[in-house]
Amino acid sequence: MKATFMYGAGDVRIETVPDPIIQEPTDAIVRTVRACICGSDLHPYHSLPASGIGTPMGHELIGVVEEVGSQVTAVAKGDFVIAPFAFSDNTCVFCREGLNTACIHGGWYGTPETGGLQAELARIPQANGSLVRVAGVDPDTADESLLASLLTLSDVYLTGYHAAHMAQLKPGQTVAVIGDGAVGLSAVLAAKQLGAERIILMGRHQDRTSLGVQFGATDVVAERGAEGIQRVLDLTNGEGAHAVLEAVGHLPAYEQAYGIVRPGGIISRVGVPQYEEAPIGFGSLFGKNARLAGGPAPVRAYLEPAIEQVLDGTINPGKVFDRTVTLDEVPAGYAAMNTREALKVMVKLA
Amino acid sequence: MKATFMYGAGDVRIETVPDPIIQEPTDAIVRTVRACICGSDLHPYHSLPASGIGTPMGHELIGVVEEVGSQVTAVAKGDFVIAPFAFSDNTCVFCREGLNTACIHGGWYGTPETGGLQAELARIPQANGSLVRVAGVDPDTADESLLASLLTLSDVYLTGYHAAHMAQLKPGQTVAVIGDGAVGLSAVLAAKQLGAERIILMGRHQDRTSLGVQFGATDVVAERGAEGIQRVLDLTNGEGAHAVLEAVGHLPAYEQAYGIVRPGGIISRVGVPQYEEAPIGFGSLFGKNARLAGGPAPVRAYLEPAIEQVLDGTINPGKVFDRTVTLDEVPAGYAAMNTREALKVMVKLA
Known part of the structure; x- marks a missing residue:
């Protein structure tokens, strides 16, 4: 698959890497429908030391479940889902208090272990907690503005x-x-x-x-x-x-x-x-x-009511997207956000 | 009257100064029954630069009203009162929200204008807001432990x-x-x-x-x-x-x-x-x-229910006092708190 890596300040590359695979029975593999570039991605874009090893980028996506591990019951192959920007089991003591970003089995995307979400496919750990199904929406036929608003629930609006x-x-x-x-x-x-x-x-x-x-x-x-x-x-x-x-x-x-x-x-x-x-x-x-x-937003804790608000038109947070790029154009997307030509860039997967 | 001044780190003196007088129609003059030394008084005791001009010290007292200005209606001559460590009108927008330490007509003791409360007499600005009467207690006959607990409501317990x-x-x-x-x-x-x-x-x-x-x-x-x-x-x-x-x-x-x-x-x-x-x-x-x-405790906002709790014996915060000195002994009281020989020193006025 193709995925996004950063090799240093200002150096974003799209590379072909092996498809992610189920590593734990709690994992799911999701095919990305839309991803995006975050304001926080600009911090390393300004300051990441140059390296021969690329850092996988991206932590926001909506997509379709391709495959689930044996312990995943909350979502199934074919479900249209939102992935909050941090993964969490949604059952630990902190998750039960609504602080999923402190989940004791949770973590962040963009590490060598979990990869980034500006990619064609993603491995989602703790999928029972980390993915939320959006019922009744077909991403192939849904309105672009609806997809945009749902994508903001991965991070930006709920942050x-x-x-x-x-x-x-x-x-x-x-x-x-x-x-x-x-x-x-x-x-x-x-x-x-x-x-x-x-x-x-x-x-x-x-x-x-x-x-x-x-x-x-x-x-x-x-x-x-x-x-x-x-x-x-x-x-x-x-x-x-x-x-x-x-x-x-x-x-x-x-x-x-x-x-x-x-x-x-x-x-x-x-x-x-x-x-x-x-x-x-x-x-x-x-x-x-x-x-x-x-602090880091426990998006997962806020997700279900926010999905309802998007679906019933109460809020339309997707208006923050003012540019759409393909995955190959992601480096140009970073540049456009960096120069403030673009407010927020959506990545539309093929 | 006698009052306490600090002339630099470690240099606390009792001096005779003119009695305070009513300056504003909202002022009251209170005769101190008990005052005390605060842990925060130790900060200047460690670090105040030496000066030829003494800083008036003390911001906690219980006492008896001697005289009130023409606009003071909440307390009267002879009332036994508690003075919170910050004065406030208790009517401004912040006081109404329970944040008397941000009172727009309020302020702190220990300035040249207001003087300190480790003194025989004190001028209390905004007396309608800054003094609370303790009904049914005669300071001349009250139990020492009751007076000690009431004194803590000036600052330390409510902080x-x-x-x-x-x-x-x-x-x-x-x-x-x-x-x-x-x-x-x-x-x-x-x-x-x-x-x-x-x-x-x-x-x-x-x-x-x-x-x-x-x-x-x-x-x-x-x-x-x-x-x-x-x-x-x-x-x-x-x-x-x-x-x-x-x-x-x-x-x-x-x-x-x-x-x-x-x-x-x-x-x-x-x-x-x-x-x-x-x-x-x-x-x-x-x-x-x-x-x-x-931040600084809005003691005034918490005072009435706390007085009830002291009077009915629910709480006994006065146990923090482990030494009592006369006003003349206040410098020794500072030294005892500084060396941790004393936890908190009460000043018993004659």
Whole structure:
């Protein structure tokens, strides 16, 4: 099969490798229908040291089950499924609490063992927990916009949803979303779903913030840093936002977050932090009792109700996709996301 | 009157200064019955640069109202009152949300404007919000242990309570408390009140941890650092604690906290951070969706029910006091707390 590998910053290649096979009785093999490129894939695209060994790429897909191991009962050959970006058994103590990204039998794609999902075929570990069937949809005949929205449930929309969920939003509150990438826009849509009254989107790319307004943003702040902080304070009677959803992952976005969070409010991060140390002392979080939450989204825990919302048209998160490429064109897809020509790139398998 | 001033690290002096007077119609003057020395007073005791101008000290007292300004209606001359360690109007938007330490008309004691509370008399700003009457108690005849417990409601017990409250404890959960100082022991007592099933107290002073066990600790871990982390993991099936109440304020205590917090759990800090930057990236908080909460305790918001609990004997937080000094002996009280000869020192006014 063909699959995507990264050999260093900016060096993405499509290669032909052996088809994955069932290794454990809990595995399934899925034939990819749609995959996509994640904002987090751009972090290694900027910084991965050059290597003679390629890193398998991709962690989002919808597809059709080709084969299942002897212990797989939740899905069967021919099922149309969504694969959350982390695999999990969905039965361990953490999964039962809705924190599938801490599953004791779980893990991440994009390792030599599990491979990446920007590929024609994928081996899905712990398939009983890691795949969710979408009943009543035939991927060969389904509307492109439906497929796009279902694909966002693999990661991007439900990562935005996780930010809003962990912020413990209450109806009527003011939310600020930092970042107008696909996760930030998804966080806007999720905040709206969860009852936020005012949603301030901080981003400076007008084509993107326009989609944010479609998704429910009531205000757009293009300024950054001290100026952006002041704008948000001005918009909130000097108080700041009850919840700040940080969908970037770079330190300046976090610094902006504690500048605009209301005393007693919550900063909820879903952009993978590209830093380890950051201010959390009296002058940033402690003095105003600001809280910090977030992490890798336990997409699996949110998946079934979100599928319903997509199928019944309540939400249409697939609008974040603005470009579609073939698997052979994936390197160009990375380049387009990197230069911000594309917001989010879908990969359509043949 | 006599009052306490600090002129630099280790240099605490009792001086005679003019009696405070009503400056604003919202002020009250209170005659101190009992004050005390706070663990947070030891931070400047270690590090305050020497100066020719003394810093007024103290932020905890119970006392009797001597005089009130023309707009003060909540208390009257002769009332026996508790003063929370931060003053607040208790009516602003943040006070109404229970975050009195963010009061837009509030502030801290120990500044040249407001003075300190380790003094014979104190000017209390925003007295309608900042003082709470304790009905039915005559401080001249009340039991010493009752006065001690009421005094803890000015800060130390309700600071421990804030840690437990912000950790959103659910009955049956496992809590780890870092620090066997008076706040840590108070956090144990509060966690027990809030239904924690297992309370692991991390501290190495056996006389203190013994009181912690009286307050409800089920396990004591004397080890620190990597060894202490491993002990807590061993005690929790490798999972860590649902809530970690950090009652120290130094960076190693925070590092211990993220080492022992369970995936999805909460670190709640009430020790005033003696650091600004600390790890919060993938390897500390983000990867396991650990949350961070805490800050200066809005004691005022918790005060009335806590007074009831002290009066009816449900809680006896005053046991944290193990030494009583006169105002003139306050410098010796600081020294005794600094060398850990005393856990917490009460100041008994003549």
